[in-house]
Amino acid sequence: MVTLKDISARCGCSVATVSKALNGMPDISQETARHIRAVAAEMGYMPNAAARTLKTHRSRTIGLIMFLKNENVWTHDFFSQIAAGIQSITEEKGYDITPINAQKLGETDRLLNYCIHRGYDGLIVMSAGFGESDVQGLLSSRIPLVSIDHTFPGRSAVLSDNLQGTRELVRYAYSMGHRRIAFIHGEDTPVTQGRLKSFCAACEELSLDIPPEYLKPAIYHNMESAAQATRELLRLENRPTCILYQDDYCCIGTRNILEREGSPIPPEISVAGYDGTRLADMFLPRLTTFRQNSEMIGQEAAQMLLNAIENPQETHFRHITVPGSLIIGESIRRID
Amino acid sequence: MVTLKDISARCGCSVATVSKALNGMPDISQETARHIRAVAAEMGYMPNAAARTLKTHRSRTIGLIMFLKNENVWTHDFFSQIAAGIQSITEEKGYDITPINAQKLGETDRLLNYCIHRGYDGLIVMSAGFGESDVQGLLSSRIPLVSIDHTFPGRSAVLSDNLQGTRELVRYAYSMGHRRIAFIHGEDTPVTQGRLKSFCAACEELSLDIPPEYLKPAIYHNMESAAQATRELLRLENRPTCILYQDDYCCIGTRNILEREGSPIPPEISVAGYDGTRLADMFLPRLTTFRQNSEMIGQEAAQMLLNAIENPQETHFRHITVPGSLIIGESIRRID
DNA sequence: ACAGATTTCTTAATCGTTTAAGATATTATA
DNA sequence: TATAATATCTTAAACGATTAAGAAATCTGT
Numbered sequence: 001m002v003t004l005k006d007i008s009a010r011c012g013c014s015v016a017t018v019s020k021a022l023n024g025m026p027d028i029s030q031e032t033a034r035h036i037r038a039v040a041a042e043m044g045y046m047p048n049a050a051a052r053t054l055k056t057h058r059s060r061t062i063g064l065i066m067f068l069k070n071e072n073v074w075t076h077d078f079f080s081q082i083a084a085g086i087q088s089i090t091e092e093k094g095y096d097i098t099p100i101n102a103q104k105l106g107e108t109d110r111l112l113n114y115c116i117h118r119g120y121d122g123l124i125v126m127s128a129g130f131g132e133s134d135v136q137g138l139l140s141s142r143i144p145l146v147s148i149d150h151t152f153p154g155r156s157a158v159l160s161d162n163l164q165g166t167r168e169l170v171r172y173a174y175s176m177g178h179r180r181i182a183f184i185h186g187e188d189t190p191v192t193q194g195r196l197k198s199f200c201a202a203c204e205e206l207s208l209d210i211p212p213e214y215l216k217p218a219i220y221h222n223m224e225s226a227a228q229a230t231r232e233l234l235r236l237e238n239r240p241t242c243i244l245y246q247d248d249y250c251c252i253g254t255r256n257i258l259e260r261e262g263s264p265i266p267p268e269i270s271v272a273g274y275d276g277t278r279l280a281d282m283f284l285p286r287l288t289t290f291r292q293n294s295e296m297i298g299q300e301a302a303q304m305l306l307n308a309i310e311n312p313q314e315t316h317f318r319h320i321t322v323p324g325s326l327i328i329g330e331s332i333r334r335i336d
Numbered sequence: 337m338v339t340l341k342d343i344s345a346r347c348g349c350s351v352a353t354v355s356k357a358l359n360g361m362p363d364i365s366q367e368t369a370r371h372i373r374a375v376a377a378e379m380g381y382m383p384n385a386a387a388r389t390l391k392t393h394r395s396r397t398i399g400l401i402m403f404l405k406n407e408n409v410w411t412h413d414f415f416s417q418i419a420a421g422i423q424s425i426t427e428e429k430g431y432d433i434t435p436i437n438a439q440k441l442g443e444t445d446r447l448l449n450y451c452i453h454r455g456y457d458g459l460i461v462m463s464a465g466f467g468e469s470d471v472q473g474l475l476s477s478r479i480p481l482v483s484i485d486h487t488f489p490g491r492s493a494v495l496s497d498n499l500q501g502t503r504e505l506v507r508y509a510y511s512m513g514h515r516r517i518a519f520i521h522g523e524d525t526p527v528t529q530g531r532l533k534s535f536c537a538a539c540e541e542l543s544l545d546i547p548p549e550y551l552k553p554a555i556y557h558n559m560e561s562a563a564q565a566t567r568e569l570l571r572l573e574n575r576p577t578c579i580l581y582q583d584d585y586c587c588i589g590t591r592n593i594l595e596r597e598g599s600p601i602p603p604e605i606s607v608a609g610y611d612g613t614r615l616a617d618m619f620l621p622r623l624t625t626f627r628q629n630s631e632m633i634g635q636e637a638a639q640m641l642l643n644a645i646e647n648p649q650e651t652h653f654r655h656i657t658v659p660g661s662l663i664i665g666e667s668i669r670r671i672d
Numbered sequence: 673a674c675a676g677a678t679t680t681c682t683t684a685a686t687c688g689t690t691t692a693a694g695a696t697a698t699t700a701t702a
Numbered sequence: 703t704a705t706a707a708t709a710t711c712t713t714a715a716a717c718g719a720t721t722a723a724g725a726a727a728t729c730t731g732t
Contacts, residue, residue, distance in 0.1 A: 001452065001718090003717095003718055003719085004718065004719065004720095005718075013681075013682085014681070014682050014683075015682095015718085015719080015720095016681080016682065016683080016684090016720080016721075017680085017681060017682075019718095019719065019720060019721085020681090020720090020721085023720085025721090027679070027680060027681075028680070028681080029679080029680060029681090032680080032681085044445075044449065046449045046450075046452045046453040047453060047718085047719075048390070048453070048455065048717085048718050048719065049453050049454050049455060050386045050387075050389035050390040050395065050455055050717085050718080050719090051386075051390050051687090051717070051718035051719040051720090052718080052719055052720080053386035053687090053719090054384070054386040054387050054390055054686095054687045054688065054689085054717090054718080054719075054720095055686075055687050055718080055719050055720050055721090056687085056719080056720070057687080059386065061434075072420050072423065072424075074410070074416040074417065074419045074420040074423070075413075075416055075417055075420055075614070077411075080410040080411055080416060081410065081411055083410045084408050084410040084411055087408065087410070087435065087437070088408075091437055091440055096434045096436075096454065097434065097435070098397075098432045098433065098434055099423065099433070100432075101423070101427055104427060109380075113380065113382045114382075116337065116382050117382040117383060117384070117385050118385050118432065119384065119385055119386055249618075252618055253618060255620075256618060256619075256620055259620060260620075278411070279615075279618070282585075282588055282589060282592060282615070283592075284591075284592055284595060284596075337688090339687095339688055339689085340688065340689065340690095341688075349711075349712085350711070350712050350713075351688085351689080351690095351712095352690080352691075352711080352712065352713080352714090353710085353711060353712075355688095355689065355690060355691085356690090356691085356711090359690085361691090362709095363709070363710060363711075364709095364710070364711080365709075365710060365711090368710080368711085383688085383689075384687085384688050384689070386687085386688080386689095387687070387688035387689040387690090387717090388688080388689055388690080389689095389717090390687090390688080390689075390690095390716095390717045390718065390719085391688080391689050391690045391691085391716075391717050392689080392690070392717085393717080673732100674731105674732095675730100675731100675732100676729105676730085676731095677728105677729080677730070677731100678727100678728080678729070678730085679726100679727080679728070679729085680725100680726085680727080680728090681724105681725085681726080681727095682723105682724080682725075682726095683722105683723085683724075683725090684721100684722095684723090684724100685720100685721090685722085685723100686719100686720085686721090686722105687718105687719090687720090688717105689716100689717085690715100690716085690717090691714100691715090691716090692713105692714095692715090692716100693712105693713085693714090693715100694711105694712080694713075694714095695710100695711080695712070695713085696709100696710085696711080696712095697708100697709085697710080697711095698707100698708080698709070698710090699706100699707080699708070699709085700705100700706080700707070700708085701704105701705080701706070701707085702703100702704095702705085702706095
C-alpha cells in the first residue's frame with residue numbers, strides 16, 4: 001500500500017504537505033499541489049480508510065438496521081427495495097452501507113455497542129415490528145438516526161403514506177360497487193394502527209357500516225396467517241365482497257394456498273394487496289394494490305441521514321411522508 | 337467513547353496490559369485479567385474498530401461485488417438469496433458485509449482502489465455477466481476472493497450445478513413425453529455455456545434431434561427478451577412442445593406478457609423456469625423449475641472466504657459445486 | 673529599508689489499538 | 703546462595719492519516 005509517507009519521500013516534502021495538498025487545503029501552493037497530486041496518482045495512492053476514520057471519527061459507513069423475525073432484508077420484497085433506494089444515494093456520496101440483523105445481535109445495548117464499535121456515521125432503522133426498547137440504546141446515543149415507518153421523539157423519519165393507501169383502496173373498492181369490505185391487517189405496529197384508523201375513517205366517510213368481524217389480524221409477510229384469516233372471513237354468514245390484505249405477498253399467497261387446498265376464493269369476491277412490489281404486476285389477473293414508493297422512501301431516508309451527518313450543527317428533525325399510488329389491476333371487480 | 341486508556345487509568349496499569357488482558361494473551365495473570373475484564377465490562381468498553389484495523393490490517397469487513405447492468409443485488413431474487421446466505425455466515429463470525437455496485441465504480445482499477453482504500457478482508461464476486469477485464473485488478477491483488485458461478489485461475493469459486501440443472505429439466509421433459517424441447521438461454525457467459533453444453537449433451541443422450549432454431553438467445557432477468565424469443569418460437573412451423581427458460585422470472589414474465597397482449601402461450605405448450613426462487617411456487621399453476629440452492633451457495637462462498645482470510649498460509653483453492661433440485665410443478669404437462 | 677502581513681511549508685501531537693522488546697519480581701535449580 | 707528460568711507487567715514504537723501551531727521566506731506599504 002502506498003501511503004502519504006511514500007509520496008512525501010518522492011516529492012521531498014513533509015507528509016503534512018502531501019495530506020493538505022490532496023485535501024485541497026488553501027495553504028499549499030498551486031504548483032506544489034499539482035505536483036503532489038500527479039505523483040500520488042502515478043503511484044496509485046489510495047487513502048487508508050481506517051486511519052482516516054481513527055483520526056476524523058468519520059467512517060463513511062452507515063448501518064442498515066433491521067428487525068425481522070424469520071426474514072431478512074435481502075429477501076423481503078418491500079425492505080430490499082428500500083435498501084436499494086438507500087444505496088443509490090449513499091454510493092454516490094462515497095458511503096458504504098452495512099446491513100445489520102438486529103434480531104441476531106440480541107439485547108439492545110449489544111446493538112448500540114456494536115454500532116459504537118464499528119463507528120457508523122449514521123443509522124437507518126427499518127422493520128415490520130419492533131419495540132421502543134429495542135432501539136432505546138440507539139436513541140439515547142448521539143448517532144444520527146433516521147427511521148422508516150416509525151417515528152421516534154427528536155429523530156427524523158420517513159413514512160409511507162399509509163393513510164392515503166388504505167383510504168384510496170377503500171374508496172376504489174367502493175367505487176366498484178363494494179359495500180362489504182374486509183381488512184386483513186398486520187400485527188400491532190404504528191403502521192397497522194395508521195392503516196386501521198384510515199380504514200375506519202374512510203368507511204365512515206362513505207357511510208359504510210363495517211362489522212367488527214371484518215377486521216382480521218394477521219402477520220405481515222406471513223401468508224399462512226392471511227390464509228387463516230381469509231378462511232374465517234369466508235365462513236361468515238354475511239361474507240365480505242372484497243378483502244384488503246396486509247401486503248401483496250400475503251394476498252397472492254392466500255389465493256394460492258386456498259386454491260391448492262381445493263377451496264379457492266370464489267370469483268365473486270374481490271381482493272387487493274398492498275405494497276405494489278414486482279410480485280403484484282407479475283400476477284394474473286393483475287393485482288389491484290397500493291404501490292408504496294419504496295425506492296423513494298429509501299432515497300429520502302438516505303438523504304436526510306447524510307444531511308444530518310454532514311451538518312451536525314443543524315439539529316432539527318423532520319418527518320417526511322412519501323406518497324404512493326393506487327395500482328388498478330383486475331383483482332377488484334365491479335359488482336352491483 | 338471509553339478507550340483502553342480509560343480502563344488502564346481505572347485499573348492502575350498500562351494500556352498494554354489492558355489490551356493483552358482483553359485479548360486473552362498468556363502473559364497476564366488470571367487475577368489481573370479478571371479484574372480488567374470486569375472493569376471493562378462495567379465501563380461499557382467497546383474496541384474501536386478503526387484503530388484495530390489500522391494496526392492489524394484486518395477490517396473484519398467483506399465486500400460483495402456485483403456487476404449488474406440495470407439491476408441491483410437487492411432486488412434480484414437469485415443474487416439476493418445468495419447474499420442472505422453469505423450474511424448468515426459472516427454475521428456469526430463478526431464480519432460486516434458491504435454490497436458494492438461495481439458497475440457504478442467504472443473502470444476496473446477504480447474498483448480495486450476502492451477495495452484497497454476500504455481495506456476489505458475479502459471479496460465475493462458475483463454477477464450475471466462481466467468480463468475478465470472487469471476483475472483483472474482484483475485478481476492481480478492479494479485480496480482473498482471467492483467468485484460465484486465463475487472461475488478464475490488460482491481462486492476459489494462456488495458453482496451452481498448448471499449441468500445437473502439443465503440435464504434434469506431436459507430429462508424430465510422427455511419423461512413427460514416431450515421430444516421437441518426449446519431452450520431460451522441467457523447471454524453468453526460461462527453459466528450459459530455450461531447450460532447449453534449440458535442441454536445438448538442431454539438431448540444427444542436421449543437421441544433428441546433439436547433443430548438449431550430451438551436454441552434462442554435472450555438476456556437473464558429480462559422478460560421482454562424472453563417474450564420476444566418465445567414469439568419467434570411460436571411462429572415456427574415445427575413448434576416446440578416445451579420451452580425451457582433462462583430463469584423463473586422470465587418464464588413467468590413471458591407468460592404474462594403474451595397473455596396480456598392477447599396471444600397467450602397455448603396450453604399444449606409446456607414451460608419451465610430456472611432458479612426455483614420464491615416466485616416459482618407462488619405461481620399457479622406451480623412452475624416446474626430447477627431450484628438452485630442459492631442460500632447454500634452463499635454460505636459455501638462465505639465459508640471458503642473466511643477460511644482463506646483466517647488461514648492465509650493455506651494458499652490452495654477449491655471449486656465447490658452446489659447441487660440443486662428439480663422442482664416438479666404443473667407447468668410441464670404430460671403429452672403423448 | 674524595515675516592521676508587519678502573507679504565503680508556504682514543517683514539526684509534532686494525536687486518534688485507539690497492538691505487540692516486540694525490555695524490566696522487574698518471583699520461583700526453580702544446582 | 704548464586705543463577706537460571708519463568709511469570710507478569712511496562713515502555714515505546716508503530717499503523718496512516720489529520721491538523722494546530724510554529725518557522726521561514728516572500729511580499730506590502732510607508
